[in-house]
Amino acid sequence: MGISHVVDRRLNGKNKSAVNRNRFLRRYRRHIKKAVSEAVHNRSITDMEQGEQVSIPNEDIQEPVFHHGTGGDREMVHPGNKEFVAGDRLPKPPGGGGGGSGQGQASDQGEGMDEFVFQITQEEFLDFLFDDLALPYLVRKKLKDTASFQYVHAGFTTDGTPAKLNVVRSLRKAYARRISLAGKRKRRIRDLEQQIADLEAQPDTDDPAFSKERQIEDLQEELGELRRQVKRIPWIDEIDLRYRQHRKEPKPSTSAVMFCLMDVSGSMTQVHKDIAKRFFILLYLFLRKNYKRIEVVFIRHHTAAKEVDEEEFFYSRETGGTIVSSALKLMHRIIEERYPTEDWNIYAAQASDGDNWNDDSPICRRLLQEKILPLVQYYSYVEITPHEHQALWHEYESVQEEFPEIFAMQQLTDASEIYPIFRELFEQKTT
Amino acid sequence: MSKPISSDSDWSFELIDEYDREIARIAADFGLDTYPNQIEVISAEQMMDAYSSVGMPVGYHHWSFGKQFVQTQKGYRRGQMGLAYEIVINSNPCIAYLMEENTMMMQALVIAHASYGHNSFFKSNYLFRTWTDASSIVDYLMFARNYVAECEERYGVDEVEAILDSCHALMNQGVDRYKRPAPISAEEERRRQKEREEYRQQQVNDLWRTIPEMGGDDGPDGPQRRFPAEPQENLLYFIEKNAPLLETWQRELVRIVRKIAQYFYPQRQTQVMNEGWASFWHYTIVHQMYEEGLVDDGFMLEFLQNHTAVIYQPPFDSPYYSGLNPYTLGFSIYMDLKRMCENPTEEDREWFPDIAGSDWKQTLDFAMRNFKDESFILQYLSPKVMRDLKLFAIADEEGDDAYEIKAIHDDRGYRRVREKLARQYNLSYKDPNIQVWNVNTRGDRSLLLRHTRVNGIPMAEETQDVLKHVHRLWGFDVILESMDNGEVAERYRVPPDSDSRNTAA
Numbered sequence: 023m024g025i026s027h028v029v030d031r032r033l034n035g036k037n038k039s040a041v042n043r044n045r046f047l048r049r050y051r052r053h054i055k056k057a058v059s060e061a062v063h064n065r066s067i068t069d070m071e072q073g074e075q076v077s078i079p080n081e082d083i084q085e086p087v088f089h090h091g092t093g094g095d096r097e098m099v100h101p102g103n104k105e106f107v108a109g110d111r112l113p114k115p116p117g118g119g120g121g122g123s124g125q126g127q128a129s130d131q132g133e134g135m136d137e138f139v140f141q142i143t144q145e146e147f148l149d150f151l152f153d154d155l156a157l158p159y160l161v162r163k164k165l166k167d168t169a170s171f172q173y174v175h176a177g178f179t180t181d182g183t184p185a186k187l188n189v190v191r192s193l194r195k196a197y198a199r200r201i202s203l204a205g206k207r208k209r210r211i212r213d214l215e216q217q218i219a220d221l222e223a224q225p226d227t228d229d230p231a232f233s234k235e236r237q238i239e240d241l242q243e244e245l246g247e248l249r250r251q252v253k254r255i256p257w258i259d260e261i262d263l264r265y266r267q268h269r270k271e272p273k274p275s276t277s278a279v280m281f282c283l284m285d286v287s288g289s290m291t292q293v294h295k296d297i298a299k300r301f302f303i304l305l306y307l308f309l310r311k312n313y314k315r316i317e318v319v320f321i322r323h324h325t326a327a328k329e330v331d332e333e334e335f336f337y338s339r340e341t342g343g344t345i346v347s348s349a350l351k352l353m354h355r356i357i358e359e360r361y362p363t364e365d366w367n368i369y370a371a372q373a374s375d376g377d378n379w380n381d382d383s384p385i386c387r388r389l390l391q392e393k394i395l396p397l398v399q400y401y402s403y404v405e406i407t408p409h410e411h412q413a414l415w416h417e418y419e420s421v422q423e424e425f426p427e428i429f430a431m432q433q434l435t436d437a438s439e440i441y442p443i444f445r446e447l448f449e450q451k452t453t
Numbered sequence: 454m455s456k457p458i459s460s461d462s463d464w465s466f467e468l469i470d471e472y473d474r475e476i477a478r479i480a481a482d483f484g485l486d487t488y489p490n491q492i493e494v495i496s497a498e499q500m501m502d503a504y505s506s507v508g509m510p511v512g513y514h515h516w517s518f519g520k521q522f523v524q525t526q527k528g529y530r531r532g533q534m535g536l537a538y539e540i541v542i543n544s545n546p547c548i549a550y551l552m553e554e555n556t557m558m559m560q561a562l563v564i565a566h567a568s569y570g571h572n573s574f575f576k577s578n579y580l581f582r583t584w585t586d587a588s589s590i591v592d593y594l595m596f597a598r599n600y601v602a603e604c605e606e607r608y609g610v611d612e613v614e615a616i617l618d619s620c621h622a623l624m625n626q627g628v629d630r631y632k633r634p635a636p637i638s639a640e641e642e643r644r645r646q647k648e649r650e651e652y653r654q655q656q657v658n659d660l661w662r663t664i665p666e667m668g669g670d671d672g673p674d675g676p677q678r679r680f681p682a683e684p685q686e687n688l689l690y691f692i693e694k695n696a697p698l699l700e701t702w703q704r705e706l707v708r709i710v711r712k713i714a715q716y717f718y719p720q721r722q723t724q725v726m727n728e729g730w731a732s733f734w735h736y737t738i739v740h741q742m743y744e745e746g747l748v749d750d751g752f753m754l755e756f757l758q759n760h761t762a763v764i765y766q767p768p769f770d771s772p773y774y775s776g777l778n779p780y781t782l783g784f785s786i787y788m789d790l791k792r793m794c795e796n797p798t799e800e801d802r803e804w805f806p807d808i809a810g811s812d813w814k815q816t817l818d819f820a821m822r823n824f825k826d827e828s829f830i831l832q833y834l835s836p837k838v839m840r841d842l843k844l845f846a847i848a849d850e851e852g853d854d855a856y857e858i859k860a861i862h863d864d865r866g867y868r869r870v871r872e873k874l875a876r877q878y879n880l881s882y883k884d885p886n887i888q889v890w891n892v893n894t895r896g897d898r899s900l901l902l903r904h905t906r907v908n909g910i911p912m913a914e915e916t917q918d919v920l921k922h923v924h925r926l927w928g929f930d931v932i933l934e935s936m937d938n939g940e941v942a943e944r945y946r947v948p949p950d951s952d953s954r955n956t957a958a
């Protein structure tokens with residue numbers, strides 16, 4: 023055996039530095055946020071799900087200590103002399119830096135030495151990206167909407183159906199009852215048995231009144247009675263039985279469904295589509311981050327609407343005319359079929375370039391006013407166009423007047439606005 | 454000849470035990486005196502944790518350790534850094550880390566280097582014996598961590614962070630260089646902390662209570678008494694005891710940082726000696742193992758490759774040069790001491806008459822025990838080592854438009870090179886000499902610090918930033934005078950002089 027104690031520590035304390043790392047991120051959140059929002063502008067759609075490189079100027083991050091500055095007289099010792107001899111003089115480099123050699127090495131990493139550069143993880147990236155944002159009105163829904171119920175465990179009761187019988191508890195009760203009822207008698211039984219045994223071991227006395235047999239007989243009689251009594255104690259009794267009890271409780275609904283509606287018609291240029299997609303990717307990441315149990319429904323439309331999966335929504339292309347109401351109708355149908363409002367918080371985000379068949383825009387307004395908005399928590403519309411607004415925008419404006427709380431609309435003209443607009447739409451609102 | 458312990462590069466716990474047993478035996482034969490070892494096998498991630506807590510097995514939380522961690526992580530990902538040797542903790546038992554990714558050879562090397570080399574240095578060198586108490590450090594760090602966490606809960610993370618930031622800025626001025634402490638246990642520390650809480654505040658108040666009383670009879674004949682009566686070098690200590698406005702818990706935080714600075718002070722003073730000693734022993738022990746047939750040729754090749762990398766010294770004009778490598782310098786000196794004992798030359802007899810031909814184990818043991826880097830180099834750096842490393846001294850004088858080579862590795866230069874190099878490791882030259890000079894107890898309570906220039910070397914630009922930290926702790930104006938030959942060469946003040954503020958406005 024060695025004198026050393028060898029310990030395998032690989033399994034414990036993995037993220038010992040996590041707290042310190044977080045402290046560091048917390049202190050420099052201003053810098054990190056800036057890097058994150060710049061990254062959102064510059065990144066392509068697909069690589070939103072990565073960490074990010076953050077640079078912090080050294081002067082902001084340095085921990086100052088007292089030390090010597092340049093100037094004064096120094097004499098330093100260095101290794102690797104080749105041809106110097108005592109008395110040699112070497113001209114100082116112009117600019118008069120001083121301080122001897124071996125200082126001010128250039129970085130070979132392609133990063134300035136005056137920047138502190140580090141990586142944040144994807145998770146941290148998203149944390150900073152969606153800092154202070156929330157799905158509006160989710161809390162309110164939770165408190166007010168108690169239309170659905172669930173059964174919660176509520177202790178035990180003495181009656182119920184056999185299906186709810188709790189065997190362990192019932193047997194425990196029975197055992198306790200048996201002990202309490204029989205315990206005293208059993209002690210007496212042991213006592214009597216001992217007395218009988220003692221008597222039998224003793225020599226008989228001459229006095230018939232105290233004869234051994236008589237005494238034993240009396241004791242035997244008492245013993246027999248006690249044994250019968252103990253035997254009569256039931257092993258399990260009705261009063262032992264315990265049943266699980268459940269209570270019906272109103273269930274606050276926290277599951278949410280998000281509808282993403284996107285125009286993919288021919289009038290949407292590639293640039294528009296990219297902007298829309300980026301907006302939705304942000305939204306999608308945001309949702310995934312905030313709610314574990316959230317469902318997302320992707321609807322894309324040109325003249326006809328279609329429910330698609332994530333992959334198809336973001337990456338496939340189509341052309342054609344535009345009928346916005348087709349998407350709204352599809353959304354309404356899906357809500358009715360799959361997302362009853364008592365169970366679901368419903369959100370919707372719609373992106374389009376504002377182009378629509380003129381006759382269709384009033385239909386959209388009515389669909390929203392009459393069918394959709396009464397069902398949803400929040401509906402946001404972004405119009406991606408640098409041009410004049412068309413009928414759809416104006417119709418939507420009247421929707422907004424009627425439902426200022428739950429309907430929001432914004433215009434986007436280029437990619438750099440995506441993030442600010444996104445923040446505006448989902449800024450945490452105190453409800 | 455025995456059979457090699459293992460022949461491929463995979464390690465196992467059984468093998469580690471077996472290597473450790475042999476290394477322990479050989480180390481004991483050579484006379485190394487060590488604390489019991491605790492060898493912890495950890496992952497690379499955990500090694501990065503260990504790195505970023507600057508050698509403390511348990512540390513309080515602070516953003517600067519997070520910064521260190523981020524930096525370590527970056528270096529490691531790029532592969533710039535081998536995470537191998539460095540971390541060993543001056544504690545009893547002596548804690549060293551083995552990384553799971555390493556080969557068996559590396560594990561054995563680290564055991565020899567850290568668990569027997571550094572370990573014996575910690576246990577025997579006089580600075581460590583005087584200044585640190587290996588058996589209580591882990592407990593003390595636990596106490597510190599809990600205390601800081603408690604403060605954070607009570608007063609908020611930001612408040613605590615601000616005080617710690619300021620203390621960290623003064624860590625190098627938070628040590629006693631000359632006074633000797635009596636080490637105390639963590640238990641004792643907790644008890645005293647309670648007591649301090651009660652008395653300390655009271656005492657501080659006493660100092661300041663005298664002010665109004667004295668104010669009245671401040672006659673022209675009564676020369677103002679200086680406070681402190683003698684200049685003091687330990688800024689953190691002075692602040693802990695005398696800062697007028699600090700709360701009790703803030704004083705305790707100052708004390709914690711000060712204690713930790715003091716604990717690490719011997720390590721700063723013995724880098725060359727300590728790394729050199731550990732390298733000398735991993736080299737010597739592994740060679741002994743090879744001689745006994747315990748390790749095979751493959752092991753030796755890998756070992757030598759690694760060892761050579763560790764003690765590589767790039768020349769001054771190399772792009773990789775960043776000063777003298779303490780491993781190289783220390784290793785070379787110990788190796789040469791051994792050589793002088795075993796195969797002395799004429800030169801050795803002339804320069805080191807007591808050492809040439811003596812018992813090398815005793816000579817090295819004495820050298821390791823009784824010196825710090827500065828005196829060690831002054832005492833033992835031989836002409837041969839200076840020649841091997843091709844050392845030269847170069848002067849950079851203000852007002853001269855050229856550097857001048859003052860001495861090289863030749864008969865005329867040895868003494869000067871040695872003296873200059875020793876001085877380079879003297880922390881009183883490395884760190885600026887700053888003392889608490891006076892407190893204006895009767896007036897604005899300002900704190901006056903004095904920097905004494907050596908060879909006209911001024912303070913760096915960021916001095917003003919450090920003074921802000923002093924100001925945060927002191928609570929009133931802070932002035933630093935940088936003195937050159939008895940005259941104030943430069944004056945810093947926080948907050949800046951009211952005059953200059955006026956003119957600026």
